[in-house]
Amino acid sequence: MKPVKVYVSDDIAVDSAIEYLQSHIPDDVRNSQEYGFIFPEIKSCIEEFSQKAKKLANAGTTIHIDKEYKVAGSKILVVLEYPRKKGLFERIAGILRRG
Amino acid sequence: MSENSDDKNLTKPYSGVPTQINLGPSTSMDLSWLPENERKALLIDYTKGMMDISQKAQELHVDAAVLKRTLDDLSDTTREVSDSGNVVTITHSQTTKVGRTEIMMGNSEQAQSGKLSKSQTGGKDWTPYYIFGGILALIIIAALMKG
Numbered sequence: 001m002k003p004v005k006v007y008v009s010d011d012i013a014v015d016s017a018i019e020y021l022q023s024h025i026p027d028d029v030r031n032s033q034e035y036g037f038i039f040p041e042i043k044s045c046i047e048e049f050s051q052k053a054k055k056l057a058n059a060g061t062t063i064h065i066d067k068e069y070k071v072a073g074s075k076i077l078v079v080l081e082y083p084r085k086k087g088l089f090e091r092i093a094g095i096l097r098r099g
Numbered sequence: 100m101s102e103n104s105d106d107k108n109l110t111k112p113y114s115g116v117p118t119q120i121n122l123g124p125s126t127s128m129d130l131s132w133l134p135e136n137e138r139k140a141l142l143i144d145y146t147k148g149m150m151d152i153s154q155k156a157q158e159l160h161v162d163a164a165v166l167k168r169t170l171d172d173l174s175d176t177t178r179e180v181s182d183s184g185n186v187v188t189i190t191h192s193q194t195t196k197v198g199r200t201e202i203m204m205g206n207s208e209q210a211q212s213g214k215l216s217k218s219q220t221g222g223k224d225w226t227p228y229y230i231f232g233g234i235l236a237l238i239i240i241a242a243l244m245k246g
Contacts, residue, residue: 011135033112033148033152034152034155037152037155037156037159038159041159041160041163045163046227048113048167049170051221052170052174056174056178057180058227059105060206061174061177061178061204061205061206061210062203062204062205062206062210062211063202063203063204063210064202064203064204064210065200065201065202066200066202066203067166067198067199067200068198068199068200069197070196070197070198073158075198079224085211086135089186095105097141
């Protein structure tokens with residue numbers, strides 16, 4: 001089963017990432033008993049680790065964290081990436097701008 | 100004290116088998132219509148489920164605490180190596196009952212890619228097998244064409 005994935009980086013607000021995740025979790029998972037204590041843990045993982053990762057990124061370190069949770073037979077994947085990795089198009093645009 | 104709070108979730112009749120389960124602060128389920136033996140079986144299942152959940156909660160807390168400490172250790176090491184002017188890539192992967200965790204950090208190009216190799220994730224790298232298979236297929240095709 002495909003995991004519900006949330007991506008958090010320097011250009012994405014933590015609150016909106018949590019909201020996005022909540023809205024994409026299937027109802028059967030949300031109604032399970034495990035969800036009640038796992039979701040606050042996922043939320044604090046996003047909040048705490050994004051702060052730490054942000055600090056590290058500001059100090060010049062690249063950090064990438066994939067944290068997967070198993071909840072009621074489903075998987076929730078939290079991806080934290082600081083600073084955000086530039087895509088191919090962004091890199092080409094950057095080269096063109098410099099050129 | 101905790102025994103008292105546990106007792107609040109169950110209403111006990113004279114037979115000793117509860118007739119009601121409190122499923123939440125404002126939700127309860129009446130079991131008084133069930134025969135005592137069925138009620139007992141249902142309550143055993145309910146208790147087992149609650150124990151599984153509290154065990155999972157405990158595992159989750161341990162997992163979170165370990166991850167926090169690991170992240171602190173890795174970031175300290177990365178900072179020290181970076182400060183000394185060297186290039187560093189640190190990877191960490193771990194699979195527990197709660198789920199899987201992969202961390203990659205550093206100041207190198209590999210760290211910037213954020214992708215762990217198969218050996219770093221602990222997975223099997225099938226590339227050599229694919230190469231060998233391809234070579235074998237070419238040899239067979241060449242032999243068939245000659246023949």
